[in-house]
Amino acid sequence: MNSREKILAAVAANQPDLVPLPDISPLNFSQDGLLEKLTSILTTTGSNVIPAANYQEIAEYINANYPEAKIVSPLAELESGRLTRYDTTNGIDFQDVELAIIKGHFAVAENGAIWVTEDHMLHRALPFITQHLIIVIEGKSIVPNMHEAYQTIGNSTYGFGTFISGPSKTADIEQSLVIGAHGARSLTVFLLP
Amino acid sequence: MSAVTNKDHAELAEDFNRDENRVDWHDETLWWIRQKRDRIVHQIPDWELLRETASQIKHNVLSNMHSYLQQFEANALANGVHVHWALNAQEHNQIIRQLLKDKQITHMVKSKSMLTEECGLNEYLAEHGIEVIDSDLGERIVQLAKEPPSHIVLPCIHKKKEEIGDLFHMYLGTPSNVADPQILTEAARQHLREIFLTRRAALTGVNFAVAETGEFVVCTNEGNADMGAHLADIHIASMGIEKLIPERKHLGVFLRLLTRSATGQPITTYSSHFRKPRDGKEIHIVLVDNGRSEQLGRPDFRNSLKCIRCGACMNTCPVYRRSGGHSYHTAVAGPIGSILAPNLDMEKYADLPFASTLCGSCSNVCPVKIDIHDQLYKWRQVLVKKGYAPTAKKIGMQLMAATLSSPALYHTAGKAGRAALRYIPFAINNKLNPWYKHRDMPQAPKQSFRDWYLKNNS
Ligand code: SF4
Numbered sequence: 104m105n106s107r108e109k110i111l112a113a114v115a116a117n118q119p120d121l122v123p124l125p126d127i128s129p130l131n132f133s134q135d136g137l138l139e140k141l142t143s144i145l146t147t148t149g150s151n152v153i154p155a156a157n158y159q160e161i162a163e164y165i166n167a168n169y170p171e172a173k174i175v176s177p178l179a180e181l182e183s184g185r186l187t188r189y190d191t192t193n194g195i196d197f198q199d200v201e202l203a204i205i206k207g208h209f210a211v212a213e214n215g216a217i218w219v220t221e222d223h224m225l226h227r228a229l230p231f232i233t234q235h236l237i238i239v240i241e242g243k244s245i246v247p248n249m250h251e252a253y254q255t256i257g258n259s260t261y262g263f264g265t266f267i268s269g270p271s272k273t274a275d276i277e278q279s280l281v282i283g284a285h286g287a288r289s290l291t292v293f294l295l296p
Numbered sequence: 297m298s299a300v301t302n303k304d305h306a307e308l309a310e311d312f313n314r315d316e317n318r319v320d321w322h323d324e325t326l327w328w329i330r331q332k333r334d335r336i337v338h339q340i341p342d343w344e345l346l347r348e349t350a351s352q353i354k355h356n357v358l359s360n361m362h363s364y365l366q367q368f369e370a371n372a373l374a375n376g377v378h379v380h381w382a383l384n385a386q387e388h389n390q391i392i393r394q395l396l397k398d399k400q401i402t403h404m405v406k407s408k409s410m411l412t413e414e415c416g417l418n419e420y421l422a423e424h425g426i427e428v429i430d431s432d433l434g435e436r437i438v439q440l441a442k443e444p445p446s447h448i449v450l451p452c453i454h455k456k457k458e459e460i461g462d463l464f465h466m467y468l469g470t471p472s473n474v475a476d477p478q479i480l481t482e483a484a485r486q487h488l489r490e491i492f493l494t495r496r497a498a499l500t501g502v503n504f505a506v507a508e509t510g511e512f513v514v515c516t517n518e519g520n521a522d523m524g525a526h527l528a529d530i531h532i533a534s535m536g537i538e539k540l541i542p543e544r545k546h547l548g549v550f551l552r553l554l555t556r557s558a559t560g561q562p563i564t565t566y567s568s569h570f571r572k573p574r575d576g577k578e579i580h581i582v583l584v585d586n587g588r589s590e591q592l593g594r595p596d597f598r599n600s601l602k603c604i605r606c607g608a609c610m611n612t613c614p615v616y617r618r619s620g621g622h623s624y625h626t627a628v629a630g631p632i633g634s635i636l637a638p639n640l641d642m643e644k645y646a647d648l649p650f651a652s653t654l655c656g657s658c659s660n661v662c663p664v665k666i667d668i669h670d671q672l673y674k675w676r677q678v679l680v681k682k683g684y685a686p687t688a689k690k691i692g693m694q695l696m697a698a699t700l701s702s703p704a705l706y707h708t709a710g711k712a713g714r715a716a717l718r719y720i721p722f723a724i725n726n727k728l729n730p731w732y733k734h735r736d737m738p739q740a741p742k743q744s745f746r747d748w749y750l751k752n753n754s
Contacts, residue, residue: 107381110537110585115362117593122359124542125352127549130342144562192575194527195493213552214562227574228526231519231566249548249563256544262572266551269565271519275434275450276477277457278325284433284481285488286519286566 130250137245138294140212148215148269149282150290154242161204161239161293169202169235176204177225178239194228203233203287207267209244210292211252216266217292218252220259227263231271236287238267241295304647304686309619322454323617329450330611332560333661340556350549351665354602357540358592364507364540365583371510375572378580385415388584392417392499392532393424395580399530401426401497405488407514407521408432409501410448410605411534411584413627417499428499429491431520433484440467446621448628449558449607454620488520498524502535502581503604504550508543511571512581515554515564522568530578533570537588538601550604553663557606591639596674600635602664609658609668615651624648631658631668638675646684649675707746 104112134140142152155161158180165174165184173187175197181204189196197203205224207217217238221227230236246252256264271286282288303311313319337343357364369379382388388411396404404421406412406428418428418439430439434451438444440463445451452460461475470483500521505512512533514521525531541550555561573579592598610616610630621629626637626645634648649672652658658668679685 105381106383106387106585109383110381110583110589111362111365113585113589114365114537114592117589118361119359119595119598122352122355124356125349127349127353127545130346130349130549132342148562198489198493211563216563216567226526228523231522231526249552250545253545253548260571261569262574263568263570265522265566265568266563267566268563271517272565273433273481273518274559275432275437275452276460276480277455278329278450278453279457279477281477281481283485284518284520285431285485285492285523 127250130248131254132247134212134247137212137247138242141210141215141245142294144212144215145269145290145292149272150215150269150292152292152294154294156296158239158295161237164293165202165204165237172201172235173199174202174204175200175225175229175233177223178204178206189225192226194226194232197226197229197232200229200233202235202237203229204237204239205230207238207240207244207292209246209252209255210240211247211249211266212245213248214268216249216252216268218256218264218266220261220264222261230265230267231286233287235289235291236267236270237291237293239293239295243296303625305619305623305625305651306647306686308623308625309615309651312620312623313618318454318456319618319620321456322620325453326611326617329559330608330661333557333608333611334560336556336560336562340552346549346553347663347665350553350604350663351602353541353546353549354664357538357542358598358601360542361537361540361592364542365537367507368505368510368540369583371508372581373510375510376579377510377573378578380580380582382582382584382586384586385584388412388415388534388582388586389417389420391582392534393421393426395530395532396421396426396497399496401530403427403429403495404497404499405429405431405491405495405524405528406499407501407516407524408435408451409499409534410445410627411501411536412499413444414586415534415584417534429488429495431488431491431518431524432516433481433518433520436484436488437463440464444622444627446629447607447610448605448630448633454622489523492520492523492527495524495527496529497532498528498530499532499534500525502533502539503554504541504547505535505539505581506542506544506547507540509571511544511569512539513547513551513567513569515551515567517561517565519566522566525568525570526574528577530580531570531573532580532582534582534584536584536586538603554604554606557608557661557663587640591636594639596678597635597639597671599666600632600639600668600671602666603632603636604664606663608661608663612657612661614653614655614657619651624651631672632666635668635671635675638679642679642682642684646679647686649673649679650686711744 210217270290271284273284437452446454457475464470502512616630637645656669
């Protein structure tokens, strides 16, 4: 017997009698004030939240706040701006990106987590390796909690997906919170209608 | 990296207790985290239902592990992920070494994984000429200090910022006497960025693996797991077989519980779901047993396999907070570690189930409702029966058992005990009596309850 068979045999011999899965539907509930809740949690956990009417406003914000920055984004809506083109499949080539702008599928009001998948990232490394990150979401996409988040994700077949809920941070040195560990030093969330 | 030591928990705790200010500071810091946990938990109206649901999901996992493991394997393979099985720590380490050898990789970056600590991976690879750099800030700090982590979520919670400043001065070239967390974190960011950009192999742990989809989830606040995994050619994920959950939707339950219990945060900054490798890159999952299937066969202790490694039981434990993580001389310290370790080696870890007041605080905060303090109590009985209990406690307990099982002896012993406390307190208040440490023995009553009862009820 190889290790796989040994482990499976031991598990089969030692596992208790089958216990059914609980129903998790009672944990789903809808709420009012999702937008306020999301804004408040994102702000308290260190992100900027900016309502915007359209992509034009986002482009203006970027020009005003990142006048010199090297910017990368897969968003077609921003293409007329000053994005840097990256035709590469190598994540390391993104090492000097200062600002990345990506689109989030939806956000979770309860914890500020925004669901982003690979197809919106250009490269899996981009949201992490960039110095600053902007995520654009639509206000109507907000869900109350993680249960509805996974209902929304459903059976989708991403290769890589991640919930991002703020800038990279650490509290490993005597528990003092420091923003900007290894990933993006800031997160700005644009809320479109 | 379990500390090599012949000392037991009480002796190691004594070492830690020499610096009283540090003990107070350690105690207060962890209690502060426990309070943060309480505050955020109270904001979730269905918290208790959530805990119960998580516990039941994990119960189902344990009862159906055999098919979930196969389902997970089949789905992971279909996703283009390689799956390996390791019976024990040694096999786990060998598999990883072989993967690196095949690719001629001699430098690897690693994100936090208690399983690799349990397996002693860093030391093993070092012996074979492979350098491993830990990329979680806390883990990097203890790695530079050549120490094991002292907490599963907060690896360097025992270190003061001045000590970290000294380490960074020595190894990372920061100016001397810098203890500002912001400056030190920035130095680590620059140092580790260089590592992320140059390593061809990255290893991560696994927080949850989904049988239904073959994907796995890694949670970090720093983004170090992602920086490593997305930039490397090969991503190795080390996973204990108990990390499985049935369906993707169950992640909602566990992600709501994990960080709220751990640090009082609503969710980690990044909860990354790895399902398929990028084109031309590889993902390997190593499924590790290392005693878990055996624990599954022990009805009294199998619940410990529900653990999601949040660390809440450590933060609340009055013994952990005052004795420090290193006093547990095992990779997973604190209450849950004291249940897991004797499963691996009863003799070596016989002292750990005794390192508890059995106050039950651990069980009260556990997000998956593990009966931690009951299991610690049960381990004591198993260990005493098998003759593995720590010697001082063994003698005391044997005496107690004999005394309690004989009314006459109990009566006499009571008299003798009261007399001893009254007339020769130094016979009890001495260093040989472990109960006297840090305690003042009570004033003995002049009369026993039995004498009082006989006199007043005749
Ligand atoms: S036993 Fe419970 S409280 Fe302790 S680390 Fe595991 S899940 Fe958390």
